Amino acid sequence: MSQEKSLPAGLHRDTLALRTGLARSQHGEHSEALYLTSGFVQPDAETAMRRFAGTEEGFTYSRTSNPTVTSFEQRLAAMEGTEAAIGASTGMSAILMMCMGLLKMGDHVICSRSVFGSTLNLFAKEFAKFGVETTFVSQTDVAEWAAAIKPNTKLLFAETPTNPLTEVCDIRALADLAHGAGALLAVDNCFCSPALQRPAELGADLIIHSGTKYLDGQGRVMAGAICGPSKLIVDVFGPVVRTAGMALSPFNAWVVLKGMETLGIRMQAQSAAALVIAQWLETQPGVARVYYPGLASHPQHELAMRQQSGQGGAVLSFDVIGNDPETARANAFHVINSTQVVSIATNLGDTKTIITHPGTTSHGRLTEAQRQAAGIGQGLIRLAVGLEHIEDIQADLLRGLSGLATLNT
């Protein structure tokens, strides 16, 4: 295997997305090779011994490392601007790997209340069983994070913007807070991807990815990763994945590698379309409120623009009108069910636009009181904007929206 050229320094991330992590075989294939193998043949017993002892580089078994997965890791690290990255089978297993590597019984974590639902459960339910305590705090109020710090706080965990209300937290402020307390800051960068937001440049120590979302970008495979300094990736998380086995499949790594080549252009296009749709939704009589960081009306608009390369990202949410929860839900269902183009689904990060009713799906298991505290009403609709023509997405939403103002409010 050979890396055919050594790249010059200072390349743009769009170039890195295409040119890093090219591990070519002796055949010189132009596209990344897919090494779909569980094990690797060793030239002799002595080499095998050294590779297993870790004193010589070389592949042994795909749970430990695999050339296609390594290509993915190198490419993602280059795009995030971190020393290294490590693949995981899903975004959730990346968070699991990170916590297994960093935390032990008696440690304390501070986490935003608005993180991805499974992340919330992982900390609140699973890690609580092992004696790791988590304090959940406001997404946007740094003072609440500061007040939650304890002598045993090891990790601050944030996600920005959040799902589905697109609340933005100040990565730099949280990084300073973590470092002042001798803790680490991990940021889930799933929604913006490195095309728009690079948390390491803002002081974050670790960056979590669900490759399932924008990195693949076409809704094909599950994948995850942690990006960060080599001393953590190689010395702490490497042994965790080797023993615990949440390894990324080489096939999935290969699919995501190809997805990353178009990440920059997809994020620009989907983000630009989301802004147009968000602005247009604000003018619709059937819409009560639009949540999108690219809008001047968004409470953290300026911070988001600074932090996210001037882009709002591709996910927006909006409340349809409705004076009580039942009416609001009926109106939201009417809008969703009237669509003929966009997909009714709960995932995001696809080139195909997805429409979701968070209140009865992703957040359906919360009590009504919890949902109201989280600001997720029955009239809320989330739209993960894809690459269809904007006018077709607008017309699709208008099918149900147009009648709402005169209908059952």
Ligand SMILES: *Cc1c(COP(=O)(O)O)cnc(C)c1O
């Ligand atoms: C989807 C998602 C995850 C989990 O990723 P999986 O690949 O589905 O395990 C984590 N964080 C955020 C923000 C997500 O949207």
